[in-house]
Amino acid sequence: xxxxxxHPSRVICKxxxxxxxxxxxxxxxxxxxxxxxxxPKQSLMLMATSNEGSKATYEQGxxxxxFLINHASLxxxxxxxxxxxxxDSSFYICSxxxxxxxxxxxxGTRLSIL
Amino acid sequence: xxxxxxxxxPLSVPEGAIASLNxxxxxxxxxxxxxxxxxSGKSPELIMFIYSNGDKEDGRFTAQLxxxxxxxSLLIRxxxxxxxxxxxxxxxxxxxxxxxxxTFGKGTHLIIQP
Numbered sequence: 001x002x003x004x005x006x007h008p009s010r011v012i013c014k015x016x017x018x019x020x021x022x023x024x025x026x027x028x029x030x031x032x033x034x035x036x037x038x039x040p041k042q043s044l045m046l047m048a049t050s051n052e053g054s055k056a057t058y059e060q061g062x063x064x065x066x067f068l069i070n071h072a073s074l075x076x077x078x079x080x081x082x083x084x085x086x087x088d089s090s091f092y093i094c095s096x097x098x099x100x101x102x103x104x105x106x107x108g109t110r111l112s113i114l
Numbered sequence: 115x116x117x118x119x120x121x122x123x124p125l126s127v128p129e130g131a132i133a134s135l136n137x138x139x140x141x142x143x144x145x146x147x148x149x150x151x152x153x154s155g156k157s158p159e160l161i162m163f164i165y166s167n168g169d170k171e172d173g174r175f176t177a178q179l180x181x182x183x184x185x186x187s188l189l190i191r192x193x194x195x196x197x198x199x200x201x202x203x204x205x206x207x208x209x210x211x212x213x214x215x216x217t218f219g220k221g222t223h224l225i226i227q228p
Contacts, residue, residue, distance in 0.1 A: 034215050034216075036215075042220065043202065043218040043219060043220040043221055044158070044202070044216075045218075046217075049215055059215070093158070100209065102146075102148060102160055102163050103160075103216060105150075105157045105158050105159070106157060107156070108156070108157040110155075
């Protein structure tokens, strides 16, 4: 089955720090990658959609200057949370897919901002 | 605004019985429907997907879709304690679900009692 790797799995850092999260599709070339966020006891909420070589499309209410997305290749997308604050603490999950196929999720990154 | 509704539970089912999970969605244009299983602290794992009205079976799992009623369900036969998790219903307006972000319900917490 499709394997999506996400790194790091856990980050704890001070307020004001920028944090980069990587998402890799290991055994397939993903046409699209997605970034979701999940707060405790809530469902996953789509943050942005990323296609290789083009600018990410952000959902309403998600600040594109705070959550920088780079999709450099068909197997790698990165999310950088710039100047993170405690309210950015959440479970960040990426997914990857090919056209016409279901999305497969990475293991997620638990971000804690002190 | 697209909405996906699920009963949050917990739904408690005896081991060996059938667990029935339900989901309704608001966007009549939705084309693909997914069930993900999420263990506490982990990312979602794809269980089943269905695109056409009717039933789709895969092992102990059966997904049922009724587009006229905007209703999708998941049946788990011969429930096992390892099935205890939160089950997320997700929908997408494109067939296959890979071209656009998923809209998730909040999930149903299922407990299988030994």
